[in-house]
Structures are given as C-alpha cells and as structure tokens.
Amino acid sequence: MADDRAAQIIAAIGGADNIIEIEPCITRLRCELEDGSKVDEAALKKIGAHGVIRAGSVVQIIVGPEADTIASDIEDLL
Amino acid sequence: MSVKVLSPVTGVLAPITEVPDPVFAQAMVGPGLAVHPELTAGDAVSPVDGTVVTLHPHAFVVATAEGPAVLVHLGIDTVKLKGEGFTLHVAKGDSVKAGQPVIGWDPKAIEDGGRSPICPVVALDATVENLVDMREPGPVEAGDTLFTWQR
Numbered sequence: 419m420a421d422d423r424a425a426q427i428i429a430a431i432g433g434a435d436n437i438i439e440i441e442p443c444i445t446r447l448r449c450e451l452e453d454g455s456k457v458d459e460a461a462l463k464k465i466g467a468h469g470v471i472r473a474g475s476v477v478q479i480i481v482g483p484e485a486d487t488i489a490s491d492i493e494d495l496l
Numbered sequence: 497m498s499v500k501v502l503s504p505v506t507g508v509l510a511p512i513t514e515v516p517d518p519v520f521a522q523a524m525v526g527p528g529l530a531v532h533p534e535l536t537a538g539d540a541v542s543p544v545d546g547t548v549v550t551l552h553p554h555a556f557v558v559a560t561a562e563g564p565a566v567l568v569h570l571g572i573d574t575v576k577l578k579g580e581g582f583t584l585h586v587a588k589g590d591s592v593k594a595g596q597p598v599i600g601w602d603p604k605a606i607e608d609g610g611r612s613p614i615c616p617v618v619a620l621d622a623t624v625e626n627l628v629d630m631r632e633p634g635p636v637e638a639g640d641t642l643f644t645w646q647r
Contacts, residue, residue, distance in 0.1 A: 441575070443552070443555070443575040444550060444552060444555045444557065444567060444569065445519060445524075445525040445567065445620075446519060448575075468524040468525060469518070469519065469522070469524045471518055471519070478519070480519050480524045480525065482525055482620070482621065483525070483549075483550060483557055483565065483567065483620050483621075486550060
C-alpha cells in the first residue's frame with residue numbers, strides 16, 4: 419500500500435524525470451522539481467495529502483507523520 | 497483516555513496561528529499550541545511519556561502507549577541547518593518520560609541565522625475538540641501542562 423502511494427505521488431508531481439530532489443521533514447515532502455507546473459494537486463489530495471504548498475519549482479506535500487517512510491519508498495522507486 | 501501534553505521548552509506560549517508556516521498555522525497535521533522559546537541554549541523535553549517514533553535533529557514525534565502522538569518542531573525551516581547546532585540526547589525507538597531532555601539546541605543561534613525559533617507542539621491527527629484545558633497564552637516553563645488530549 420505504501421509503495422503504491424509512493425508511485426502515485428511520483429506520477430502526480432510529473433514523473434521521476436521531473437524530480438530533482440525529495441527531502442522528508444517530519445510531516446511533509448519538500449520536492450524540488452524541474453517544472454513545478456506539472457504538479458497535479460487534485461491527484462495528491464486524492465492520495466491523502468493534507469495540503470500542497472507551491473512556490474515555483476519547490477512543492478511541499480503535506481502527508482502527515484509518515485513523510486519519512488513515504489520519502490524512502492519514493493527514493494527506492496527513482 | 498486522556499494525555500497531558502507538556503511544554504517542551506521555556507518561553508512564551510502563543511496560538512499555533514502565530515507560527516510562520518502554513519502547515520502548522522493552518523493545523524494541517526493537527527491542532528496544538530506554539531512556544532516562543534527563551535533565547536538561551538537548553539534542552540527541549542518530551543511533552544509526553546512514550547516512544548520516540550520519529551527523530552530529526554530539529555524535530556521529533558513521541559507516540560504514547562495509548563496511541564496519540566505529539567510532534568515538537570524546533571524552529572521553522574530548521575531542516576535546512578542539517579543538524580548543525582542540535583544535540584540528540586535520545587535515539588529513535590527509545591522510551592522517554594514526559595519532561596525528559598530529547599534535543600539540546602540554541603534558539604538564539606536559530607534567530608541569529610534569520611529563522612524563527614518558535615516551537616509548534618502538535619497533537620497529530622487530533623481535532624480541535626480533542627484538546628481541552630488549553631493553557632492561556634503567556635509565559636510558560638518547560639514541563640508545564642499545555643493542554644489535555646482526550647478522545
């Protein structure tokens with residue numbers, strides 16, 4: 419299930435090629451992207467994100483306290 | 497079930513809406529309070545009895561045996577310090593008592609570095625109605641009760 423979510427998050431932020439760096443910080447994934455406009459906010463919310471904060475190419479996905487686990491699942495998939 | 501949640505630091509208690517970060521200010525991960533810490537080096541203590549389930553140099557989560565987990569974040573955007581200036585007194589997975597030192601840090605150094613040292617204390621995945629006996633904003637000592645988490 420967790421792996422599933424990691425894959426869905428990657429797809430919702432524009433795919434592996436769009437990801438420069440993902441850093442977990444307790445409750446959020448800080449994603450540095452090539453192109454911030456490729457983020458599908460609605461899809462992220464559907465996966466269970468509490469919120470999405472965008473600032474240009476940096477997008478923070480608020481996933482709750484499992485951020486660390488999700489980030490390592492994502493890194494395994496990249 | 498009810499758990500008393502203690503202040504991790506000494507300082508001035510404030511509504512969580514004063515935290516300059518939308519994730520905390522809008523209670524996206526849960527409601528809580530925030531403490532403007534006294535600007536002297538010291539230890540942040542555990543707000544509850546429990547297990548350290550997440551530990552970063554600048555933040556930690558303690559889960560109680562009953563289930564509720566409390567997040568303490570030491571300053572805002574402090575993830576960028578990569579642990580510099582923080583001393584861990586416990587390890588992930590350790591059992592801790594409420595009031596036990598978890599992380600040593602220096603709020604003044606955080607502020608001098610241009611970041612807010614404010615400490616959000618968040619009842620993860622709680623609702624506002626779960627938190628009772630909320631302490632009024634004002635001076636607070638590390639170990640004082642901030643609120644009681646009921647569910």
